Amino acid sequence: MKPINVGLLGIGTVGGGTFTVLKRNEEEITRRAGRPIRITAVADKNLELARKVAGEGVKLTDDAFAVVADPEIDIVVELIGGYGIAKELVLKAIENGKHVVTANKALLAVHGNEIFAAAQKKGVMVAFEAAVAGGIPIIKALREGLSANRIQWLAGIINGTTNFILSEMRDKGLPFAEVLKEAQALGYAEADPTFDIEGIDAAHKVTIMSAIAFGVPMQFEAAHIEGITALDSVDIAYAEQLGYRIKLLGISRMRPEGIELRVHPTLIPAKRLIANVEGAMNAVVVHGDAVGATLYYGKGAGAEPTASAVIADLVDVTRLHTADPEHRVPHLAFQPEQVRDLKVLPIEEVHTSYYLRMRVDDKPGVLADITRILADSGISIEAMIQKEAPEGASQTDIIMLTHLTIEKNANAAITKIEALPVVQGKITRLRMESLQ
Numbered sequence: 001m002k003p004i005n006v007g008l009l010g011i012g013t014v015g016g017g018t019f020t021v022l023k024r025n026e027e028e029i030t031r032r033a034g035r036p037i038r039i040t041a042v043a044d045k046n047l048e049l050a051r052k053v054a055g056e057g058v059k060l061t062d063d064a065f066a067v068v069a070d071p072e073i074d075i076v077v078e079l080i081g082g083y084g085i086a087k088e089l090v091l092k093a094i095e096n097g098k099h100v101v102t103a104n105k106a107l108l109a110v111h112g113n114e115i116f117a118a119a120q121k122k123g124v125m126v127a128f129e130a131a132v133a134g135g136i137p138i139i140k141a142l143r144e145g146l147s148a149n150r151i152q153w154l155a156g157i158i159n160g161t162t163n164f165i166l167s168e169m170r171d172k173g174l175p176f177a178e179v180l181k182e183a184q185a186l187g188y189a190e191a192d193p194t195f196d197i198e199g200i201d202a203a204h205k206v207t208i209m210s211a212i213a214f215g216v217p218m219q220f221e222a223a224h225i226e227g228i229t230a231l232d233s234v235d236i237a238y239a240e241q242l243g244y245r246i247k248l249l250g251i252s253r254m255r256p257e258g259i260e261l262r263v264h265p266t267l268i269p270a271k272r273l274i275a276n277v278e279g280a281m282n283a284v285v286v287h288g289d290a291v292g293a294t295l296y297y298g299k300g301a302g303a304e305p306t307a308s309a310v311i312a313d314l315v316d317v318t319r320l321h322t323a324d325p326e327h328r329v330p331h332l333a334f335q336p337e338q339v340r341d342l343k344v345l346p347i348e349e350v351h352t353s354y355y356l357r358m359r360v361d362d363k364p365g366v367l368a369d370i371t372r373i374l375a376d377s378g379i380s381i382e383a384m385i386q387k388e389a390p391e392g393a394s395q396t397d398i399i400m401l402t403h404l405t406i407e408k409n410a411n412a413a414i415t416k417i418e419a420l421p422v423v424q425g426k427i428t429r430l431r432m433e434s435l436q
């Protein structure tokens with residue numbers, strides 16, 4: 001059977017892993033795909049690296065546009081990253097009638113609408129399993145496995161770097177900067193690690209999942225994004241005492257009036273399976289009306305786990321290469337004309353519950369004043385701890401967990417509580433999700 005020819009753009013961590021796994025498992029992969037999948041051209045601006053990894057028998061170049069223009073190439077695999085040259089290359093590949101496989105979540109979350117429209121018009125596939133949660137087949141699950149369901153919400157630990165940092169801080173009490181350096185050395189972090197720690201990478205990934213779960217366009221620009229840099233280790237410890245873990249979650253929920261799309265540190269009950277996902281591992285919970293809650297777990301980063309997803313896409317594209325475009329799975333799970341223009345809700349409209357930590361004067365009646373404000377705002381309290389004031393101290397910490405409310409309601413109550421003379425400084429507020 002005639003091989004399918006692949007042009008690889010970027011042979012760094014993921015590109016190198018893809019080359020290695022494809023070679024090692026060639027026989028198994030061919031048995032699945034029905035024909036051999038061969039990387040026949042590699043472009044990397046670091047030619048020395050390309051030579052070292054790909055060796056003889058492959059066309060090597062430092063000009064990625066030459067691969068995209070090569071008439072012998074059937075599928076272009078984009079593993080360069082970023083929104084700059086990667087966007088030009090992907091659009092050019094599509095224009096030249098080539099299928100595209102990419103791990104580039106930033107590119108798809110920001111420019112996906114344009115890229116998928118171009119691919120649809122040209123009748124080519126753009127596959128992106130590696131872009132979300134690395135090796136976990138979450139795109140496949142959302143797009144195909146759960147297609148009977150009205151998906152109601154999804155929530156995931158989808159950034160390995162930040163989960164690694166939170167785990168190490170909690171278990172070993174190590175400082176943030178030190179753990180970040182370790183995550184970078186292990187190859188988990190983005191080229192610019194602020195994308196990880198400020199929640200941007202997780203927002204890219206939840207944007208993509210939200211689009212294919214709910215049949216809406218990519219709306220990255222409307223996502224609410226908070227990272228872990230403002231998180232205080234005292235809150236990690238208090239959350240623990242209350243039976244919760246703090247994780248950086250990407251959350252998207254379908255509501256009749258719009259979509260919630262947000263990334264922020266979140267308290268989740270310690271007894272949930274996902275609360276126990278540690279280190280650089282990823283996990284996503286997807287809730288469908290028929291199936292209920294489903295959980296997907298595995299390695300979200302690293303050379304071979306990510307290559308596993310890239311190659312699964314290569315197998316899919318190879319199988320469907322000759323199929324009529326109408327018989328292929330739609331790029332974004334829903335038929336293109338069925339994508340709905342449902343907007344992302346502002347963060348003030350989200351439904352969630354809260355962890356509140358405040359420093360108060362250690363006087364009688366303080367608690368009554370605070371609980372009255374919450375009650376007047378219709379916010380009920382689920383749990384509370386009041387720390388014993390240390391010997392001779394005149395102030396103490398109160399930590400409260402609330403029931404579900406609307407964010408703007410919580411904001412108004414917090415402003416009123418902060419205005420009480422007995423409350424010192426700002427209240428620390430974290431969102432909580434029950435994930436049931």
Ligand SMILES: NC(=O)c1ccc[n+]([C@@H]2O[C@H](COP(=O)([O-])OP(=O)(O)OC[C@H]3O[C@@H](n4cnc5c(N)ncnc54)[C@H](O)[C@@H]3O)[C@@H](O)[C@H]2O)c1
Nearest residue numbers: 010011012013014044045046079080081103104301302306
């Ligand atoms: N590393 C991971 O664990 C992981 C996981 C999932 C997704 N991704 C995504 O995969 C993509 C690649 O990530 P990576 O970690 O392999 O990056 P990397 O930096 O290890 O590799 C990128 C490669 O592209 C080459 N390159 C850069 N500019 C180029 C150009 N103009 N022309 C040709 N080559 C060029 C570089 O020399 C390098 O070898 C990114 O989009 C990233 O977000 C990475």
Ligand SMILES: N[C@@H](CCO)C(=O)O
Nearest residue numbers: 159160161189190301
């Ligand atoms: N920087 C990303 C890589 C995988 O997308 C992470 O830490 O999850």
Ligand code: NA
Nearest residue numbers: 129132134136
């Ligand atoms: Na994946």
